[in-house]
Every structure is written in structure tokens, then in C-alpha cells.
Amino acid sequence: MTTRRTILGATAAAPLAALGLAACAEDGGSGGVTLRVGELGATPVTQELFKAAGLDGDLPYTIEWKQFVNAGPEYIEAAGAEAVDVGFTADTPVIFAASNGVPLKAVAATTVDDPATSFNAILAGPGTAIASVADLKGRKVSFQEGTITQYHVVKALESVGLTLDDVETANLPVVDANTALANGEVDAVATLGIYWSQAELAGATLVATGADYFPSIGLLSARTAIIEDEAYADALADYIDRYGRAQRWRYENVDAWAEQYASLTGLPLEVVAATENRAPVTLGPITDEVIASQQDQSDGYTALGIIDELDAADQFDDRFAGAFEA
Template sequence: MTRRPLLALPALLAALALLLTGCSGAADDGPADLSQVTLRVGDQAGVQQALVEASGALDGAPYRVEWAQFPAAAPLLEALRGEAIDVGIAGDAPTLTALSSTDRIKIVEATRSPSQGGLALLVPKDSPIRSVADLRGKTVSPTTQGSIGHYLLLRALEEAGVRPDEVTISFLQPVDAAAAMNSGAIDAWSTWDPYTAVAQQESGARILRDAKGLGTGLTFLDANTAALDDAGTRAALTDFTERYGRALQWARENQRENAAIYAKLTGRPAAVADLMAQRALRDIAPLSPELVAELQGVADRYSGYGVLRNPVDVGSAVRDLGAPAGS
């Protein structure tokens, strides 16, 4: 009887240990060195960056934060999908639009604004349009396709019994939409702050229909799967979400200072800044089964409007940062 298999046993055990170490991933490598991590955060119009920096929420963060600014959620989410950024801030409708075309984006944190960030359907101050039903035969910009402005417009038309094909929809970036409404090239504009506040205060625009009863007021921190699967980036992201919550709390507790942020950021009069700051107040909303069900209702309705490329299963798109990477 040969004993050669016994002589090979130590090598076999060593190989098995190495295999198990490889399967266990970064957890066996100890804590990630966050001093080597740069978290790339996407923002819209500089609002959240200004808030986080003014609040001091990132003071002492062991990683670097690199901000990237976008005019609206659609290009932000495209950058997120392309891994040009690690995490970005976007509303419910654009998040769902992105989720309908990729599985590489996950929701990692939710916030809710009672005032829904100034989301509203606007008309010029001297417009003869007095109700959403009056939009039949008119041209409306819901800002970008798949945006919260788009969702509000479709919800408002449904509520008023107006078919979408009875309205000419023109997708325009915010700056272009503002100019188009001021020139009369469009009859109405569905948008959000800071654009709503500026239009109201500087051009006298009227709110034809706000988002009360039509929208959720939810905004999300969305991350891509590459960031979530990287131990260092995931650890930084987990810390960032906590610090972002602190920044939102600071805004609620320091409303005068918060309004000053908007005044400096926009260069607009105090009336505009105060209105924006008040409507921007929000708080962290737990990613509970109830919230998931609420967002699923929005997804189903948006899919019914024919906007989403594919149906969205919200539950599978929510990622608990406390769960193991890859789960």
C-alpha cells in the first residue's frame, strides 16, 4: 500500500485554505483603507454639495469626495450607469427610468420632502390657461424625459382627463425650457426647484398644478454596482449616507443659514433663496417595505404610461448597505 496520498495532504490543505480565502472576499483582508478612496458623487445644480459643505457633515471624513454637477437627473444617472460617478442624487421618476434599462444601479438611501422640492406645472403670469384641462392643444415641456417633471405632467393630465397625445410635449433642458416659456415658445413647463422658484419670483410664473397628491416627494441616493462591489468604495458610501443625513438635519435646524446657501449658490434675491430653501427641507426615509411598495406603485403607473423601457421590480433594486457586498 502506498503512502503518497498522505504525503500530498499538507499541500492539498494549503490549496484548500487558499481557495476558501479567495471565496471569502475582502472581509478577510481587514478594514478597507479609506484614505486611499475617492468617492465620486453626482449632484444637480450644486445644491447638495453646497448643503453638505456648509453643514460640515464631511469634516473628518477619512476619504476624499469628488463632486460632479449635472443640470438634471437624466445625465447624472447616465454617468452613474457608465461608472463615471459612484453615487448620485435623483428623484423617484428618473431613478425608475434608469432602473428600467439597467441592473447596474441600486437605491441605497431615500429622503422625503413634504414640499416635494417645488415640483410644479407652471404657466406664464399672463397666460389664459387656468386649468390642466386647458392644456389641450398646447405645448408643454416636462423638462427632460423620464424626469419628475415628466411624471407630474402625465399624472396631472390623467387627473384632468386629458390624453397625452392631446398635448405637444417638448423635452428641454431647464435653461432652454425657462427661455422657451419666457418667449412664448411653450405654453407650460413642468419642473422643480431651483427652476420653479426662479420662474415664480423673477418671471411671475403661476403654479397651474403642484405635486400634492400626485407625487411622492422621494429622492434617492443611487449607486452603481461597481461601487457597491468594491470594499473601499462601499465603506466610504456607507459613511457618506450617514453624513448626508446629518447635513439634512442641519438644514432643518438652521433654516436661515440654509437659505443663505441658496442665495449664494444662485445669486438670486432673498425671496427666491428663501422659497427654495424652505421647499428643499427633507429627512431620511427608511427603505422599509412600505416605501418599496409606494415606489412600486409609481413604477407600475409610469410603466403604464409607456415611459419605462421595461417593468421595474423595486424590491430587487434596493440595496442594504449593511448587507454583504454582492448580495
Template sequence: MMTKRNKVYRNLSLVMITLLSLTLLLAACGSNNGSSANEGGSTSTNSNASSDSKDSNDSKGASGTKEIHIGYQKYGTVNILKAKGTLDKRLEAEGYKITWTEFPGGPQLLEALNVGSIDIGHTGEAPPIFAQAAGAPLVYLAHEPASPNSEGILVPKGSPIKSIADLKGKKVALNKGSNVHYLLVKALEKAGVKYSDITTVFLPPGDARVAFENGTVDAWVIWDPFLAAAQTATGGTLLTDGKDLVSNIEYYLASRKFAEENGPVIEAFKEELDKIDKWAETNQKDVAALLSPQLGIDVPSLELAAARRGYGLAPIEDSIVEAQQKIAETFFDLKLIPKAIQVKDATLK
């Protein structure tokens, strides 16, 4: 018959065995979780896209596929390219997988390119200048034709502001460092209003739309399709578009390292963009219908935006570099960028 002391020893032994088993089980689970996270480490979030991008570009993963990260904004040829899937199919056949990441504007997109979260992207004229001044290792790949009618300065319906000169002392919303930043500068300059005579309110497009509608700001400088959508929905008054003020050119950019090490991918990207551009120019209603679900913008607004943009891919030539240099010098004179830059340093020539 078991004594009381033996029972105690037996119970203690069982407890120790149980605790040891649980410890081993938890250690095994932790090991498995760590292994799984490493094997499935590819994500589309900005927080860890930098390391994923570098790893995927330098070596193939377990599946033998190299990953490319492309940043895009709402609207433009890249959106159509993504929706049609032609670049995905072409590069998949060559052992590549594309991860697409949407950004609210060009400055945010180029911040991601600067830290390695994306490899390729597209912006207007101003963001690359701000990014280059901040030390981003970017290069220009190609560009779209000028589309001066695709951006403008909007005021609410019934606003007492009737001209650019009336903006003096007013609050003007815009996305800092974006293409419309230069439009605002040139519009004020033409009207004889100092940049310092207005109050700039820096907001991304979504927040700016809210501020515009609730009267927190007096005017909004914005690009399509946000401009077209606001015109359609609110009946706002367009004080001016970019005509006779700015060119409004869309640029395709990449990190220098990626561009120099992935020439065939860059060429494939440009070739597919050019094909999509040619299709989109003659199928604008189809483009609007294709992009409406993706962008969450109504078809009529997208048709309006499609009708006032340019189409057709073009190479980076000296005249383009000179035009960008002029913008860079204007921003430096206004102390909008911290140092003077040479745009030619951001080319592949």
C-alpha cells in the same frame, strides 16, 4: 583652404545634425507630455470620468488617495453638503478625495452613473425608473421625505390657460424622464386629459425657462428651485403643485459595484447628509444665503424653495419600493419605458 566641394559637405553635415537634434528634442517632449497626462489624468469632465472613476476606486493613485465622484443638481441637501465641506473633510481624513460634478437634471446624472463617470448621486422618483429600464446598474441608498409642494405646473402671467384641462392641445415643457414627468402624467390623468392630447417639449431647466418666457411653450412642469425662481421673477401662475397627486421624493443612489465595495464610504455619506438635513431644516435663511452664490439664484427664491421641501434622511423600506414600482408600471403602460422592471432589483437587500 577649403574647396567648394568641402564647403557643400560641411553645410550638409550641419543640416543633418540640426535635423537629428530637433527630432530627438520633439520625441523627448512628446514622451514628457504623455507621462504628464497619465500622472495628472484625474479630471471632472464627463468625457473621461468613467476611466478615472474605475481606476480610483480599484486602486490608490501615486499620492495614496482614492477618488470618489459625486454627481449633484442645483439645490437639495447634497448642494448644502458640498458647500459646507463636511463630507470632504471626513473622507479626506480617511484617504479619499471627492470630485463633484453638477448636472442639469436627474436623467443626465444617472446617464453619467451608468457609464461610470460618477459613483453616487441624487434624483427624484422618475429618473431611476427610466435608468433601470435602460439597464443602469444602480441601487437606492436612502431618501428624503415627500415634498409634493416643491414641484408644479406653471403657465405665464396672463395666460388663458386656467386649469389642467386647458392644457389639451398645448405645448408643455419638461425635462424628459425627470421627477416632474410623473407629476404631469398624474395631473393629466386627474383632469381627464390623455397624455397623447398634449405636445411634450423636452428641454433641460435652463432652456425650458427661456422657452417659457418667450412663449415658445404654453406651460412648464418644473421643480424647485427653478420653480420658485420662475414664480418670483415672472409672476407665472401655478396651475397645480404635486399635492394630492405625487409624493415627490428625493432619492440617493449609487452604482451597485461602488455601493457593494465601499460600504464605509456609503455610511459616511448618509451620516453627513442626515446631519446637514437636521441643520438645514432649522436654518433655512442661512441655507438660502449659503447656496445663492453657488447656484446663481436669488435668496428670496431659495427661501421659498427651502420652506416647502421636506428634511430628514430615511432608509429604503418596502413601502418605498412599492411606491416606485407603481410609478414604473404607470410609465410602462404609457410606453414611456421600453420594458417592465422590478424596482426591488435595484436595492441592496
């Protein structure tokens, strides 16, 4: 059986030693505090967004940016090694952090402005004649185990009375799934974000979004040691405020930002614009609805035998709710 530790270790491919990260946060900046901020992927998108929104100056602390090419699982591993302090991920990595005993808490959440929108999609390859979730029966479907893509497939299949036993599965990261779909190695993929847009541009067709099965939630999380240290907590509160304002600027200037994002990443503007306009979000405090969604997803992984039972409320810290007060 695939275990929670197998998933965490296997997907966090880059060793922490190669990142050159210190074991604990260092003092620095005008306030004597350095926040080590994790950013997922190889491109410093959040850093550039802060600059574009004019939010990178007059910091009362120093930000040391850390890139995690292997995304959420690598960020979790770094947090467990006290090598990063704060970062933004989807909701799923925080579940696996809790399952593995990583001292990490979500302190703020993004939710989609329109509940009918989603970051997540199940797409069918060209020529597969898959038009609905029911058509997935007996077909080969790609998702990455222990991620929201697996949860999406499970929930979609459940909605039509099917289970994972009714499909052939392929455990592929989203970064590799599009190639498999284009080559006909799989019939459908569960994907998200920019990869959704890339696949559709290559001819894939939409089968189902995540909106019918779960809300699209992102989580800003921090190590508990940072949350509980007064000086670092003050810096974290400021960072939360700036991150929220950066998101507002992003969607208020979506066309200009899409052009900058495309230039930064080298992706086609068509792909970036589709992604940026698909599901605008707002950063806000932890709510009962966010915790309930996290509990549902945690229970889903428990039912699959991937993790032990968790109390999702333990994955959150709401002491920064004041950062969102007018």
C-alpha cells in the same frame, strides 16, 4: 417611438471622456478608499453644505467630487461606465438606470416632512387664463420626456379625464422651459425646484403641485460594486450618515443656508429662500412606501411605451438601514 436608450443618450450631452473620470474607484484617503461622489448641476452645492454643517472633516476616506451639469441622465451614464460611485438624484433617474441595465441601487431616500408639499409644479404663463388642470386641454405644455415632469403632466391630466393626446406637448429640459414660458412659446410648464421659484418670480401662476399625484422622493444611489465591497461599503455607510446630518443642518439653519446658497449660485435670495422653505425633507432608509411609489412611476413610463416593465424592488438595496438607527 422614443425609447429608454434615446432618452438616456440624448440628455447626457457631455461625453464622459471630457469629465476626465477614471474607469474605477481608486484607493486613497486614510482608509485607503476614495468615494467618487456625483453632484448634479454646475455648482458644488452639496460640498458647500457639508462644509457649512461641519461635516467635511475627519473623513476615514477621501471624497472626490464630480459635477454632472446635465443632471441625472449624465450621472447614470457615468455610473454605467464605472466613473462615479455614489450620488443623489430624484427618483426617476434610478428607474432609467434599471431600464438600461446600469448596476446602480438606491440605498437611502429623502421624503418630504409634510406630504402636502412637493418639489414639482405645473405653472401657467402670464395671460394664458389657465387656472386648473382641465384648462390645459388644447394648450401647449412643456415637460422633459422620461423625467418626473412628464409623469407629473400625465398624472395630472388623468385626474381630470385627459391624456397627452388632449394637449400639445413640447419636450424641453426644465432649464430651458422657463424661457419658453416667458416668451409665450408654451402655455404651461411642468417644472421643479429652483426653476419653479424662478418662474413664479417672473409672473407664472401655479396650476397644480405634484403632491396630489405622487410623493416627492429623492434617492441616494450607489454602484453595486461599491455596495458589495466591504471597505467601500463602510465608507458609503459613513457618507450616508453625513448626508443625512447635512440635510438636518440645512433645514435647522434654513435662513443662513439660503443666504450662503444664493451667494454661491448668484441666484436672488428671494428665489433660493422660496425653494429651500417649500418642502423640507429627511433622509431615511428604503421603505415599502418608497418602493411602491417607484413601482407606480415605473409602470407609468411602461404605459407610455418608454421602458419595458420593471420590478421596482430590484432598484433598491436596504442593507444600510442601520445608518438611521438612533
